[in-house]
Amino acid sequence: MAAKTFEKGNVAIAKAAVAAGCKYYFGYPITPQSDIPEYLSGVLPGVGGQFVQAESEIAAINMLLGAGSTGKRAMTSSSSPGISLKQEGISYMAGSEIPGLIVNIQRSGPGLGGISPSQGDYFQATRGGGHGDYRILVLAPATVQEMYDLTILAFELSDKYRMPAMVLADAMLGMMKEPLEEWIPKQAEEDKSSWALSGAKGRERRKIKSLFLGDGELAEHNWKMLEHYREVEAKETRVKIEVHDDCELAVVAFGSAARIAKSAVDRLNDEGRNIGMVRPITVWPFPYKEIRELAEKDIPFLTVELNVGQMVEDVRLSVEGRSKVSFAGYPPGYLPSPDEIYEEITKLLDKKD
Amino acid sequence: MKTVFERPQSLVDTSFHFCPGCHHGTIHRLVAEAIDEYKVRETTIAAASVGCSVFLYDYFDIDVVESPHGRAPAVATGIKRANPDKFVFVYQGDGDLAAIGTAEIIHAANRGENITVIFVNNTVYGMTGGQMAPTTMLGQRTTTSPYGRDFAQDGYPIRMTEMLAQLEGVGYAARVAVDSPAHLGKARKAIMKAFATQIENRGMGFVEVLCTCPTNWGMGPIEANKRIAAEMIPYFPLGVYKERTGSDFM
Amino acid sequence: MNHAVIMAGFGGQGILMIGNLFAIGALKQGLNCTFFPSYGVEMRGGTANCTVTISDHEVGSPVTSSPNGVVAMNEPSVAKFAPRIGEGGLLLINTSMAPDNDFSKDGVEVIRLPCNQIADELGNIKLASMVALGAYAGRCGVVELKFLEEALPEVLPQKLHKLIPSNIEALRAGAKRADKQD
Numbered sequence: 060m061a062a063k064t065f066e067k068g069n070v071a072i073a074k075a076a077v078a079a080g081c082k083y084y085f086g087y088p089i090t091p092q093s094d095i096p097e098y099l100s101g102v103l104p105g106v107g108g109q110f111v112q113a114e115s116e117i118a119a120i121n122m123l124l125g126a127g128s129t130g131k132r133a134m135t136s137s138s139s140p141g142i143s144l145k146q147e148g149i150s151y152m153a154g155s156e157i158p159g160l161i162v163n164i165q166r167s168g169p170g171l172g173g174i175s176p177s178q179g180d181y182f183q184a185t186r187g188g189g190h191g192d193y194r195i196l197v198l199a200p201a202t203v204q205e206m207y208d209l210t211i212l213a214f215e216l217s218d219k220y221r222m223p224a225m226v227l228a229d230a231m232l233g234m235m236k237e238p239l240e241e242w243i244p245k246q247a248e249e250d251k252s253s254w255a256l257s258g259a260k261g262r263e264r265r266k267i268k269s270l271f272l273g274d275g276e277l278a279e280h281n282w283k284m285l286e287h288y289r290e291v292e293a294k295e296t297r298v299k300i301e302v303h304d305d306c307e308l309a310v311v312a313f314g315s316a317a318r319i320a321k322s323a324v325d326r327l328n329d330e331g332r333n334i335g336m337v338r339p340i341t342v343w344p345f346p347y348k349e350i351r352e353l354a355e356k357d358i359p360f361l362t363v364e365l366n367v368g369q370m371v372e373d374v375r376l377s378v379e380g381r382s383k384v385s386f387a388g389y390p391p392g393y394l395p396s397p398d399e400i401y402e403e404i405t406k407l408l409d410k411k412d
Numbered sequence: 413m414k415t416v417f418e419r420p421q422s423l424v425d426t427s428f429h430f431c432p433g434c435h436h437g438t439i440h441r442l443v444a445e446a447i448d449e450y451k452v453r454e455t456t457i458a459a460a461s462v463g464c465s466v467f468l469y470d471y472f473d474i475d476v477v478e479s480p481h482g483r484a485p486a487v488a489t490g491i492k493r494a495n496p497d498k499f500v501f502v503y504q505g506d507g508d509l510a511a512i513g514t515a516e517i518i519h520a521a522n523r524g525e526n527i528t529v530i531f532v533n534n535t536v537y538g539m540t541g542g543q544m545a546p547t548t549m550l551g552q553r554t555t556t557s558p559y560g561r562d563f564a565q566d567g568y569p570i571r572m573t574e575m576l577a578q579l580e581g582v583g584y585a586a587r588v589a590v591d592s593p594a595h596l597g598k599a600r601k602a603i604m605k606a607f608a609t610q611i612e613n614r615g616m617g618f619v620e621v622l623c624t625c626p627t628n629w630g631m632g633p634i635e636a637n638k639r640i641a642a643e644m645i646p647y648f649p650l651g652v653y654k655e656r657t658g659s660d661f662m
Numbered sequence: 663m664n665h666a667v668i669m670a671g672f673g674g675q676g677i678l679m680i681g682n683l684f685a686i687g688a689l690k691q692g693l694n695c696t697f698f699p700s701y702g703v704e705m706r707g708g709t710a711n712c713t714v715t716i717s718d719h720e721v722g723s724p725v726t727s728s729p730n731g732v733v734a735m736n737e738p739s740v741a742k743f744a745p746r747i748g749e750g751g752l753l754l755i756n757t758s759m760a761p762d763n764d765f766s767k768d769g770v771e772v773i774r775l776p777c778n779q780i781a782d783e784l785g786n787i788k789l790a791s792m793v794a795l796g797a798y799a800g801r802c803g804v805v806e807l808k809f810l811e812e813a814l815p816e817v818l819p820q821k822l823h824k825l826i827p828s829n830i831e832a833l834r835a836g837a838k839r840a841d842k843q844d
Contacts, residue, residue: 065686065697065816083494109493113486114519121483121516125459125490128477133494151480235724236682236697238689256475256491258498260454266469268460268478315724322722396727 066239068206068232069094072162073102075210076134078243081160082108083133085122087115087141090174091230092164095136116141120148120161127152127159128267130255132214132248136162138230139180140171142188149223150189153284154269156254158217160210161195161225164233167391176230176315177391181369184227185343192281194288196224196295197343199313203237209340211244218249220291227342229365231315231394291344298346302335302353308407309335309353310400311374312363313342316389320363322397327404334404342370350377359383361407363400366390420444422453424473433626433633436464436532438590440471442600443503443530446607447474452499457491459484461513463505464538482513485520488527499610501528507537510546510572517576524581524615528606531572531618534625535644542628546570549643554628569647573620577653583614585654589622591640595650602652614656622648663693663718665804666726668743669795670711671735671756676791679817680733681712684795686813687805688716698724709738716804733798735777735791740765754798754840756790773797773840780835786825789832796836807837 066074073095076084084099096112103110113119119135126133137145142163152159163184167177184197196216198209210226217224256265271277302309312320317338327334335358339346354360359382362371371386378384387403389395419425423444428437447453456474460466462481469476479487484502492500509517509531520527536554537543544557547569551560561569577585584606588599599621606617622644626636667684671677678699685697699712713729715721728748734740737760744753749769757763758778766772775797781789799805811830815823 063689065682065689083490085490111489111493111523113489114515117483118486118489118516118519121480121486122490122493124479124483125477125487125492126494127490128487129457129491129495129498131494133490147480148483151478155478157477231698231724234699236685237721238694256457256477257495258453258455258457259473259475264469264473265475266478267476268469270466270478319723319725325722394725396725397723398727 063238063240065236066203067094067234067236068203068228069164069234070098071203071206071239072136072210072226073098074241075207076160076214077102077106078241079132079211079214080248081132081134081214082106083126083131084108085111085113085119085126085133085135086137087113087119089138089141091166091233092136092138092162094233095162116144117147120145123159123161124148124152124155124157127157128155128256130251130257132218134160134162136164138164138166139168139177142180142183146183146189149195150187150191150193151269152223153187153189153193153195154191155267156221157223157267158221159223160213160217161223162210163225163227165227165229173391174230175391176365176394178229178314178316178365178369179391180227181342181364181366184225185345185373193284194343195222196220196291197227197341198224199227199340199342200232201314201317201338203232203235203239206232207239207241215244215246215249216295218251220287221254222287227314229315295341296344296346296349297340298349299338299340300335300349300353302337302358303333305333306335306358307333307411308359308361308404309337310361310363310404311337311339311350311370313339313370316363316365319395319397320400323400323404326397326401332408339370345373345377347373347377350374351379351381354378354381357382359385359407359411361385361387361404363387363403364389365394420448422447422473424471426471428471429467430464431627433624433636435534435590435621435623438596439530439532439621439623440468442590442603443501444472445600446603447472449604450499450607450611452607452611455497456499456501457495459487459491459500459502461502461504461508463508465503465505465532468503482508482511483516484508485513485516485525485527485529489520489523489525492525492527496526499607501530503530504532505538506531506533506535506545506547510570517572518579521576521579521616521618522581524583526610526613526615528610528617529619530603530606531620532623533572533620533648534623535569536625536628538625538628549647571648573618573653576618582616582618582654583609583656584617584652586618586652587620587622587648587650589640589645589650591622591624591637598650605655609656614658620648663804664715665717665731665802666713666715666729667731667733667798668711668713668729669733669735670709670739670743671759671791673708673710675710675735676788677710677735678712680791680795681714683810683813683817684799684805685714685716686816687799687810688714690809690812691805693718693805694721696721696724711739711743731798731802733794734760735794736760737763752798752802754794756794758790771801773801775836775839777836780839781832784828784832784835786828789828792829792832793836793839796833797840799833800837801840807833
């Protein structure tokens with residue numbers, strides 16, 4: 060096992076990008092993710108890469124679109140208000156089937172909001188975010204190690220399915236430090252020579268576009284994308300489930316909320332209760348099937364989020380009325396403690412008992 | 413028999429969709445001639461923009477990626493930075509480059525991106541149906557300036573070439589027209605220079621081409637062509653505004 | 663075992679530095695840990711605090727409302743964080759910056775130590791936070807002093823490596839003084 064270093068979540072993402080062979084970064088400074096461009100501006104020139112501090116988030120995402128259209132592994136990172144600006148480009152990338160990594164170290168909103176941790180961008184991330192009928196891959200790390208691991212996975216999935224991928228973390232995961240074991244992916248980068256732009260030498264010219272004006276063309280394109288999404292849902296859904304027989308209640312949470320909730324769950328289980336934990340690692344595709352299977356066992360759920368209720372809608376869609384779904388939400392400005400979540404769970408158990 | 417005129421190799425053998433009297437076809441041809449001249453067809457990646465020019469991927473026998481409205485210089489930045497060995501150009505209209513994409517063109521220019529920019533100025537939004545553009549002339553009636561552009565209401569037409577020529581990152585900046593054989597010759601030369609600027613790593617090569625839009629001007633092709641010299645050139649003077657001989661801005 | 667400590671003081675007192683040191687020391691001892699700093703507009707000149715959570719299993723929450731301990735390097739930090747300490751917890755107050763503080767809470771052990779003064783006696787007032795960490799670590803026993811000493815080269819910037827011996831001295835002086843308070 061390689062030696063572990065003690066690393067900030069943001070830096071883990073930047074290091075993972077380099078390990079994944081990403082040589083091109085385009086971004087614009089914003090708190091609380093600036094460690095990422097700061098790190099990469101120092102490292103990328105030394106590996107034959109390019110770091111461009113763009114004039115705006117809009118320019119940055121379009122630079123990613125350009126680099127991605129040539130098949131080069133590239134990324135951008137930002138935080139909530141900046142991610143809003145990137146939505147135009149993300150929609151074009153999705154429509155044009157261009158891969159690329161977008162990192163969102165969420166802060167609080169709406170508007171300028173604040174710089175405290177939040178999970179307020181769940182809807183934006185998992186519903187596409189920009190105009191049109193599309194999805195992007197969304198991975199939600201909960202530890203510094205996962206910031207690293209899922210960044211590499213996001214690059215791989217993005218290339219494999221030719222769709223933009225997002226690492227959806229937040230200020231807590233970005234700013235905190237934990238032990239990190241760095242590793243280099245063994246898997247060779249996806250061969251993109253069948254579609255990437257490289258100059259029309261010895262082959263037909265290529266167009267990468269999202270404009271389809273011919274009769275029925277666009278509908279066909281949308282259906283094709285949907286088929287693609289169905290494949291991703293079937294093959295790439297990831298969720299960590301810790302639920303035992305006769306589980307009294309399962310907490311569903313992702314990212315930093317899952318970290319805080321886990322402490323409350325552990326405490327209750329130490330006290331002899333039987334509380335389960337479901338942590339979606341991909342929030343698109345969402346583990347509908349896995350949660351539905353638990354609901355079929357009549358397990359009630361408590362969804363915990365650092366917002367006023369977003370992922371809970373997906374939990375309800377999974378359950379489809381089979382069991383009860385409660386919600387504990389913590390809007391930005393402060394972080395709930397494990398004790399507060401402990402109280403929420405206890406209240407629900409008391410009602411049930 | 414001697415061939416005196418033929419289609420440039422980098423143009424596809426198809427008819428343009430442009431309206432009668434529109435200069436886009438002519439400008440496409442000049443760009444294709446430059447691609448042929450510098451033998452860069454097989455290494456070219458173009459970023460198409462939004463507007464009538466978006467269909468350039470149907471006419472040029474080259475690789476093209478589509479950009480969101482105004483963002484082509486940012487898209488081209490991404491292409492060129494990740495592929496410095498490729499020839500990269502953008503082809504943008506006046507709404508695209510001089511309104512919604514102002515930030516992208518200015519900063520790509522200021523960073524000295526080694527790309528070539530063809531800027532087509534026809535003083536109107538073409539594809540969306542003749543609305544006022546940032547380059548619309550004072551007094552010009554459009555569908556959103558029905559009483560004629562009034563500076564008190566809409567400001568003045570913007571002169572992009574003069575503005576961009578100020579920036580250190582721009583290696584070449586010129587304004588040309590394609591309304592007469594004499595102007596056409598100069599336009600050809602300017603586009604060639606803008607290509608050479610990229611090939612010789614001298615920063616952004618920028619050419620503004622004054623162009624007709626007979627349909628949205630409500631004119632016939634001949635009348636529209638005459639308007640270039642009569643109204644546009646006096647306000648948008650032709651000429652080379654910047655020509656750097658070395659990559660000394662680096 | 664799960665131990666969460668909040669370290670707090672003025673920006674510039676070395677709070678984040680000792681938080682990092684405590685965390686990396688715990689790693690060296692074979693424990694898991696998470697370091698969560700306060701950040702943002704209050705970073706310059708205002709207050710600084712961080713939470714270090716140490717565990718012999720996977721660390722759950724990086725934040726806590728009832729820490730096992732608090733290292734308070736100034737008066738406002740005592741007021742803000744000390745009341746949250748849980749049963750059986752430990753509070754270190756730097757009396758150099760909170761001279762008249764008489765905080766007490768049932769079930770909470772309080773160490774009062776003039777860290778600035780001790781550091782000054784050692785020849786460098788900037789070592790006050792190291793004195794405090796030495797005292798806290800020595801008393802709570804979660805992370806052994808030798809691992810903190812081992813972690814110093816990873817926490818101190820290269821240009822300060824010549825000061826490692828004096829930092830070790832400060833950690834030990836803190837531990838010794840805290841021990842004496844019995």
